[in-house]
Amino acid sequence: MNAPIPAAALADPTVEPAPDAMLTVRIRREDGFQAFTVARRPAQTILDVVTEIQREQDPTLAYRFACRVGMCGSCAMMVNGRPRWTCRTRVAAVAEEDGLTLEPLRNLPVVKDLAVDMEPFFEKWAAAHGAFEPGDAPLEDFAVVAPDSPERRAVDAGIECINCGVCYAACDVVTWNPDYLGPAALNRAWTLVNDVRDQGQAARLEAVSGDAGCQSCHTHMSCTEHCPKALAPTFAIAGLKRATARSALKRFGSRHFRRSA
Numbered sequence: 001m002n003a004p005i006p007a008a009a010l011a012d013p014t015v016e017p018a019p020d021a022m023l024t025v026r027i028r029r030e031d032g033f034q035a036f037t038v039a040r041r042p043a044q045t046i047l048d049v050v051t052e053i054q055r056e057q058d059p060t061l062a063y064r065f066a067c068r069v070g071m072c073g074s075c076a077m078m079v080n081g082r083p084r085w086t087c088r089t090r091v092a093a094v095a096e097e098d099g100l101t102l103e104p105l106r107n108l109p110v111v112k113d114l115a116v117d118m119e120p121f122f123e124k125w126a127a128a129h130g131a132f133e134p135g136d137a138p139l140e141d142f143a144v145v146a147p148d149s150p151e152r153r154a155v156d157a158g159i160e161c162i163n164c165g166v167c168y169a170a171c172d173v174v175t176w177n178p179d180y181l182g183p184a185a186l187n188r189a190w191t192l193v194n195d196v197r198d199q200g201q202a203a204r205l206e207a208v209s210g211d212a213g214c215q216s217c218h219t220h221m222s223c224t225e226h227c228p229k230a231l232a233p234t235f236a237i238a239g240l241k242r243a244t245a246r247s248a249l250k251r252f253g254s255r256h257f258r259r260s261a
């Protein structure tokens with residue numbers, strides 16, 4: 001009989017599994033959950049497990065990955081009900097007594113098995129004006145931005161996003177309101193609002209201030225809690241709320257001034 005996974009290995013990722021330890025993995029597929037059994041290995045990641053199942057047990061299993069080192073953002077899925085990047089998540093850190101349950105990333109349409117369609121996620125980046133806008137007369141030379149300026153620091157806080165979609169899957173507001181732009185797109189918009197070179201601020205602030213924008217965030221921090229890059233979209237969104245309110249007040253003030261002049 002296969003040895004069970006020692007409780008210590010479940011709690012401490014540095015504990016090596018017994019040589020004959022096995023892991024039960026339930027994967028959500030089109031017709032419901034399918035169970036597989038794989039050997040436990042030292043330093044094994046969730047992505048290692050899925051890859052082993054696909055290569056050695058069922059080549060029809062669909063999933064997505066590219067870099068395997070936490071850079072490309074393509075390997076995210078639900079692991080025991082929580083969104084995670086799977087190439088950097090050790091089995092020993094997250095497996096429960098009865099193994100692993102893997103599902104496609106929440107809040108996105110499923111293509112097949114564990115692979116989701118990221119198009120709605122990236123469409124929202126575009127809707128939030130998540131691309132740098134150089135304006136009609138971009139600088140010919142490099143812009144000088146002081147590394148310790150408040151704007152540069154605000155950009156630094158959000159720039160390392162890898163577009164993994166983990167925060168998007170963690171956000172209940174996206175579930176309730178599929179039009180909501182979501183934490184990643186709004187985090188991106190905030191980095192650009194703080195980019196002193198960008199010339200598209202007015203349109204960007206307008207894009208993120210509607211019903212589907214930053215004001216819809218309930219600040220329950222789930223995105224920030226789950227982001228594997230330790231970014232804080234919640235705080236970026238709070239910055240956008242302040243910036244959009246200031247911009248609205250400015251517009252109201254100038255209209256009022258024109259009328260009363």
Ligand code: SF4
Binds near residue numbers: 231
């Ligand atoms: S903000 Fe974090 S969780 Fe969200 S897409 Fe970027 S890296 Fe992933």
Ligand code: SF4
Binds near residue numbers: 171174182220233234
């Ligand atoms: S803080 Fe806002 S964006 Fe983040 S999970 Fe909560 S509602 Fe979604």
Ligand code: FES
Binds near residue numbers: 071073087088
């Ligand atoms: S495979 Fe690239 S981040 Fe996981």
